Amino acid sequence: QKEVEQDPGPLSVPEGAIVSLNCTYSNSAFQYFMWYRQYSRKGPELLMYTYSSGNKEDGRFTAQVDKSSKYISLFIRDSQPSDSATYLCAMSRYTGNQFYFGTGTSLTVIP
Amino acid sequence: DAGVIQSPRHEVTEMGQEVTLRCKPISGHDYLFWYRQTMMRGLELLIYFNNNVPIDDSGMPEDRFSAKMPNASFSTLKIQPSEPRDSAVYFCASSSLTNEQFFGPGTRLTVL
Numbered sequence: 001q002k003e004v005e006q007d008p009g010p011l012s013v014p015e016g017a018i019v020s021l022n023c024t025y026s027n028s029a030f031q032y033f034m035w036y037r038q039y040s041r042k043g044p045e046l047l048m049y050t051y052s053s054g055n056k057e058d059g060r061f062t063a064q065v066d067k068s069s070k071y072i073s074l075f076i077r078d079s080q081p082s083d084s085a086t087y088l089c090a091m092s093r094y095t096g097n098q099f100y101f102g103t104g105t106s107l108t109v110i111p
Numbered sequence: 112d113a114g115v116i117q118s119p120r121h122e123v124t125e126m127g128q129e130v131t132l133r134c135k136p137i138s139g140h141d142y143l144f145w146y147r148q149t150m151m152r153g154l155e156l157l158i159y160f161n162n163n164v165p166i167d168d169s170g171m172p173e174d175r176f177s178a179k180m181p182n183a184s185f186s187t188l189k190i191q192p193s194e195p196r197d198s199a200v201y202f203c204a205s206s207s208l209t210n211e212q213f214f215g216p217g218t219r220l221t222v223l
């Protein structure tokens with residue numbers, strides 16, 4: 001079993017839709033949870049970062065962590081064509097430790 | 112800061128040749144990571160360094176792969192001899208003690 005599971009999609013939504021992206025994990029020692037966005041032919045860039053359980057909001061983006069279910073989510077409100085990218089979840093046990101990445105979900109927002 | 116710098120951006124080589132990928136991390140970052148990304152396997156950690164010392168190289172696929180970090184501002188990933196199945200995008204990332212890894216633009220390697 002992989003440490004981190006992520007549905008690869010692809011996911012295609014109309015502009016303005018709410019998008020939900022999810023990851024599950026098996027290691028209960030994970031404490032830090034990240035979402036990276038990767039545009040085509042670019043390196044991943046950090047989008048959201050959460051420590052432990054709870055919600056974090058940044059503009060149109062909300063990250064949720066449910067450690068009891070080993071489940072994390074990223075919600076995108078009012079999705080825009082510029083949100084079209086691959087979204088990777090990542091998690092680690094402690095600061096400076098290696099990250100465990102999901103395989104990424106490809107998202108296309110249609111104008 | 113210019114961010115993480117990788118070279119070359121594209122590399123096309125023939126099977127059996129030696130390939131060297133280069134990375135310059137962000138100044139002041141003491142962690143450096145090498146990843147490989149393919150459609151089939153996603154982003155895989157190959158090796159990471161802390162203060163120039165390799166901490167975990169369990170992701171290095173086989174002895175044909177080696178990585179060095181001779182100083183805080185430079186690292187190399189070498190494949191010798193290269194094989195077609197090594198074709199992938201190789202990323203270098205660096206971080207400080209925060210949990211944000213900054214990725215370079217990647218090197219797209221094609222082994223014919």
